Amino acid sequence: MIHELRDLTEEQFAIVATARAFADEHVRPFSAQWDRDSHFEPSLIKKLGDLGFLGMLLPVEYDGLGLEAKSYLLALEEIAAADASVAVMMSVHNSLPTQMLNAFGTEAQKRRFLAPMARGELLGAFALSESDAGSDASAIRCQARREGDDWIVDGTKAWVTSGTHAGVVIAMIRTDTPDDRRRSKGISAFILTPDLPGFTVAKKEDKMGLRASPTVQLVFDGMRVPGDRMIGVEGQGFIYAMQSLEHGRLGIAAQSVGIARAAFEAARDHASERKQFGQPIAEFQGIQFKLADMATRLSAARALLHMTAAAKDRGVLVPGEVSMCKLFASEMAMWITTQAIQVFGGYGYVKEYPVERYFRDAKVTEIYEGTSEVQRIIIGRAVSKE
Numbered sequence: 086m087i088h089e090l091r092d093l094t095e096e097q098f099a100i101v102a103t104a105r106a107f108a109d110e111h112v113r114p115f116s117a118q119w120d121r122d123s124h125f126e127p128s129l130i131k132k133l134g135d136l137g138f139l140g141m142l143l144p145v146e147y148d149g150l151g152l153e154a155k156s157y158l159l160a161l162e163e164i165a166a167a168d169a170s171v172a173v174m175m176s177v178h179n180s181l182p183t184q185m186l187n188a189f190g191t192e193a194q195k196r197r198f199l200a201p202m203a204r205g206e207l208l209g210a211f212a213l214s215e216s217d218a219g220s221d222a223s224a225i226r227c228q229a230r231r232e233g234d235d236w237i238v239d240g241t242k243a244w245v246t247s248g249t250h251a252g253v254v255i256a257m258i259r260t261d262t263p264d265d266r267r268r269s270k271g272i273s274a275f276i277l278t279p280d281l282p283g284f285t286v287a288k289k290e291d292k293m294g295l296r297a298s299p300t301v302q303l304v305f306d307g308m309r310v311p312g313d314r315m316i317g318v319e320g321q322g323f324i325y326a327m328q329s330l331e332h333g334r335l336g337i338a339a340q341s342v343g344i345a346r347a348a349f350e351a352a353r354d355h356a357s358e359r360k361q362f363g364q365p366i367a368e369f370q371g372i373q374f375k376l377a378d379m380a381t382r383l384s385a386a387r388a389l390l391h392m393t394a395a396a397k398d399r400g401v402l403v404p405g406e407v408s409m410c411k412l413f414a415s416e417m418a419m420w421i422t423t424q425a426i427q428v429f430g431g432y433g434y435v436k437e438y439p440v441e442r443y444f445r446d447a448k449v450t451e452i453y454e455g456t457s458e459v460q461r462i463i464i465g466r467a468v469s470k471e
């Protein structure tokens with residue numbers, strides 16, 4: 086569809102073209118195999134870094150591109166349309182650890198960690214969830230206690246995207262004490278690196294989709310963390326994490342738009358090639374209506390995403406807006422990928438064609454960075470206060 090490119094600035098158009106060319110050369114031809122093998126391709130980190138795609142939102146002084154949100158989300162859509170696993174690596178890195186460091190890190194932390202992250206020399210991960218603390222993330226139990234200038238950390242983080250290859254993990258860890266529990270105000274953010282003694286990458290999840298994105302547990306066993314690795318103010322880590330998730334949820338919405346676009350385009354092309362009853366199935370109104378509904382919902386999600394991104398850049402976001410965007414885009418992606426399988430018929434149900442992968446990849450967008458139910462809670466609260 087042409088209108089997706091209609092209102093872009095010259096710079097945005099160039100970013101889309103660069104991302105599309107990169108995806109065509111380095112990602113799309115390998116996606117099916119990486120999915121089959123659950124293979125994360127580490128060379129992509131440097132390649133994306135060389136393009137500037139791992140520092141898109143970061144200031145130029147830290148080797149970022151200093152772009153506005155829409156440009157970043159356009160690039161992310163292109164990568165997601167080729168491979169949602171690569172897109173989640175890019176989204177987490179650009180939205181969560183780097184944004185938190187940029188907003189709340191010290192100058193020394195930014196020079197040491199942020200600039201190499203922007204260049205693609207260090208991949209970022211974000212460790213908030215635990216096995217018993219998902220939607221209720223303030224219930225985390227991973228615990229730090231002071232020892233001189235250092236912190237000693239024990240506990241296990243769950244579901245850490247890119248955890249196998251991350252050079253920097255921003256982890257939310259309790260710094261309150263067992264006899265003075267403060268829920269969300271007892272959590273601090275730390276910069277962890279895999280070289281810290283007591284840091285172990287543990288179980289890798291065997292997932293339904295996003296199989297080329299490694300999702301792991303991280304175990305901290307008496308891990309000694311230097312005091313200068315804390316980000317910002319003690320006890321503010323949960324608030325920082327929630328603020329970073331505003332970027333993160335826009336990233337997941339862009340990922341959803343990318344997956345849905347790939348599924349729509351595959352269905353549209355299949356419908357014009359596949360013949361039944363002596364004619365292309367695209368000529369049946371039943372199929373045309375499906376394609377019409379898919380195209381309409383896809384355009385609506387993208388428009389909502391770009392509108393929300395512009396509001397974020399101008400600093401005029403209203404509560405609930407980012408959640409609306411994430412909720413609508415992720416449910417749209419699940420619906421479109423389901424329709425795409427229907428348009429493919431039996432061929433949609435086998436691994437020879439990509440739509441079953443799009444369907445498996447789409448599902449998680451309704452779960453991570455806040456489930457659809459959690460987004461509805463946030464939106465519901467926001468609209469009832471208006």
Ligand SMILES: Cc1cc2nc3c(=O)[nH]c(=O)nc-3n(C[C@H](O)[C@H](O)[C@H](O)COP(=O)(O)OP(=O)(O)OC[C@H]3O[C@@H](n4cnc5c(N)ncnc54)[C@H](O)[C@@H]3O)c2cc1C
Nearest residue numbers: 211212213214219220244245246300452453454455456458
């Ligand atoms: C592939 C993948 C990658 C991930 N990557 C990361 C990562 O990099 N970093 C990270 O920190 N986390 C990550 N996560 C974790 C993710 O954010 C959590 O899975 C998510 O927040 C949901 O938590 P949960 O799985 O514990 O589900 P639960 O919180 O147990 O929820 C189960 C169900 O109950 C519903 N529910 C819960 N509370 C309510 C309520 N109050 N009202 C109504 N319904 C409710 C939920 O919506 C859901 O349907 C990842 C998860 C996956 C699957």
